[in-house]
Amino acid sequence: MTSSKPIRNVVFDMGGVLMNFDGPYFASLFTQTPEDARLLNDALFGTTMWSLLDSGTISHETMRRYAEHHLPERLHASLHECILHWPEHSAPIEATNDLAIRLHNEGYGIYLLSNASTRIMEQLGHAPALPHLDGYLVSAMERLMKPDPAVYQLLCTRYDLDPAECLFVDDNLDNCVGAEVAGMRSFHFTREPGHDAEALEACVRELS
Template identity: 75%
Template sequence: MDTPVTNVVFDMGGVLMNFDGPYFSAQFTDTPEDAAALNAALFGSPLWTLLDSGTISHETMARYARAHLPERLHPNLADCIAHWPEHSAPLEATNELAIRLKREGYGLYLLSNASTRIMEQLNHMPAMSYLDGYLVSGMERLMKPDPAIYELLCRRYYLDPATCLFVDDNADNCEGARVAGMRAFHFTGDVAVLEAEIRALR
């Protein structure tokens, strides 16, 4: 029989918090065309992944984005860079599930591909104060789906990977967790199905 799951490891963006570059960009521009340009230069840029990996600085990201936008949009870019985390809204149903699981005795962890500014999002995530630990790619210079980042989470918090269920909206990240010895659930938005899976593995 499989080892019971006693720890749930959540991704952040798309699972516990909203991450939507086009939406964020629209909050700082006046037309759909300007929003699309801002998103392409910032959130949709290939460099955004490097920012999340800790490979480049926020200053480098900003310089790149400015170079790919007309000068008239530079103030919009500056406002967006400063304030977009305020528009990253909690996904209430998954936060409620996470809090409920913690109260029932599950270990609760977060593993996110995100930059070093992640606390600007986590500070308004309801489940934050219930977490037993978290690991962030930009701080560790490791990224999902590399099995090494899941292994690091387990070492840091003394977890047996066999007791962990990893939850992510990216199927490749789920596969990385499985390689590291965890079980994984590809989250597509149905919290009831997720909860049923967790209950079935207890």
């Protein structure tokens, strides 16, 4: 049953919502050919081990060693540079940052819930919305990941939020479903017409 309570809080995902995350692009910055970029992306960003890093299950050192094992030695230096510096190339999605700041200034609670590693601030630090966040929760720090309803519930418990008064925004539909199971409403953000920042703002206004 859909809640009739007005929305008072908007909970944003990071990658794909507030910040760009594009593994193939990042890999291309540290390699010389498209084939090498593909190899680097597949060994680092494109493996299930990346999710284990975000879950806090493995360390960055383990991630590096795994990726090295799946790359020719000639690409190890590129791998190391990519691991160190890819967050610098994660650009803010300006429209959603602008919206988050505007909503915060209007009195909405603005929060972040991200599946990300313990190095999240190296990426999130570029987000204009960061100083305006009322709180955040990161999967690797909690050993909980979206779409587990427990991670949304933990956010609400930690910041004394009523899930029925929260709108969750994510580019992953499964994560949106997880939020709904936890009692929130959700918006599937894809940057396509009808699922972009303009549509998100219209959704917030309609539910407030």
